[in-house]
Amino acid sequence: MAELPGPEPGAGQVLVNVQACAVCRTDLHIVDGELPDPKLPLVLGHQIVGLVSGVGERASRFSVGESGRENLCDQARFTGFQIDGGFAEAAVADERFCLRMPESYSDLQVAPLLCAGLIGYRALMMTADAERLGLYGFGASAHIIAQVARWQARRVFAFTRAGDEEGQQFARSLGAEWAGSSTERPPEELDAAIIFAPVGELVPAALAAVAKGGVVVCAGIHMSDIPSFSYELLWGERVLRSVANLTRQDGEEFMQLAPEVPVRTQIREFRLEEANEALEHLRAGELHGAAVLKIG
Numbered sequence: 001m002a003e004l005p006g007p008e009p010g011a012g013q014v015l016v017n018v019q020a021c022a023v024c025r026t027d028l029h030i031v032d033g034e035l036p037d038p039k040l041p042l043v044l045g046h047q048i049v050g051l052v053s054g055v056g057e058r059a060s061r062f063s064v065g066e067s068g069r070e071n072l073c074d075q076a077r078f079t080g081f082q083i084d085g086g087f088a089e090a091a092v093a094d095e096r097f098c099l100r101m102p103e104s105y106s107d108l109q110v111a112p113l114l115c116a117g118l119i120g121y122r123a124l125m126m127t128a129d130a131e132r133l134g135l136y137g138f139g140a141s142a143h144i145i146a147q148v149a150r151w152q153a154r155r156v157f158a159f160t161r162a163g164d165e166e167g168q169q170f171a172r173s174l175g176a177e178w179a180g181s182s183t184e185r186p187p188e189e190l191d192a193a194i195i196f197a198p199v200g201e202l203v204p205a206a207l208a209a210v211a212k213g214g215v216v217v218c219a220g221i222h223m224s225d226i227p228s229f230s231y232e233l234l235w236g237e238r239v240l241r242s243v244a245n246l247t248r249q250d251g252e253e254f255m256q257l258a259p260e261v262p263v264r265t266q267i268r269e270f271r272l273e274e275a276n277e278a279l280e281h282l283r284a285g286e287l288h289g290a291a292v293l294k295i296g
């Protein structure tokens with residue numbers, strides 16, 4: 001814990017009174033030095049829910065950009081990585097990248113929709129109309145996306161760490177028709193798979209589980225090295241791709257979709273003082289659903 005001077009909103013920024021901030025695997029990658037060149041010292045946290053409590057010059061409230069590829073910007077600067085984030089009582093944000101939260105959620109319940117939900121949603125869109133969908137790693141993101149996929153009448157197959165009976169039960173409770181270990185083959189071929197766990201070994205495993213023409217989407221920002229594998233696993237027009245960040249368009253769409261489903265987030269609440277504890281629970285894979293810091 002540290003006392004810092006309150007941030008001042010600059011041009012085009014809003015000052016946000018932070019109410020809640022969800023905890024993400026990326027926060028852990030940053031703490032562990034797995035992502036290069038973070039701003040240091042740094043306030044973590046990029047899933048910030050709060051109230052606008054100040055407006056800087058030339059801030060005109062949430063205009064939406066045009067670029068369909070803004071998520072691939074080479075000069076991008078990320079909240080909670082290169083810009084101080086929301087593991088704090090206050091933060092400033094470029095208002096062009098702020099989203100209005102759907103009103104039917106509490107601050108704590110809505111926070112995991114911001115990264116876990118949004119990145120998961122973009123990954124899900126990359127699977128097009130795949131009916132049999134595999135989710136590798138059933139954490140914050142998968143627990144949200146399983147609900148969206150079921151609502152879209154897809155069939156969900158969940159993969160967890162070997163022996164994680166509780167995680168498999170959690171997946172079944174959210175509509176997965178099969179749940180097993182990521183070392184197992186599903187009972188039938190899949191049309192697509194999304195890998196949420198940062199484990200490179202899952203790439204050949206997922207490719208082996210998808211049918212010809214199937215797509216495997218890597219949804220994490222960081223992954224351990226992918227072991228070499230036989231070309232046979234990719235043959236048959238299987239596609240392997242990643243998802244990087246998201247566009248504001250994705251954000252607008254998903255914030256409209258989530259209350260329609262309606263997506264219900266399962267959260268474990270921590271106080272701001274317990275941020276390190278929340279990260280340790282995430283590291284140990286002990287969370288079913290998402291960790292959220294209650295701040296406001």
Ligand SMILES: [Zn+2]
Pocket residue numbers: 024025026027046115116
């Ligand atoms: Zn994240």
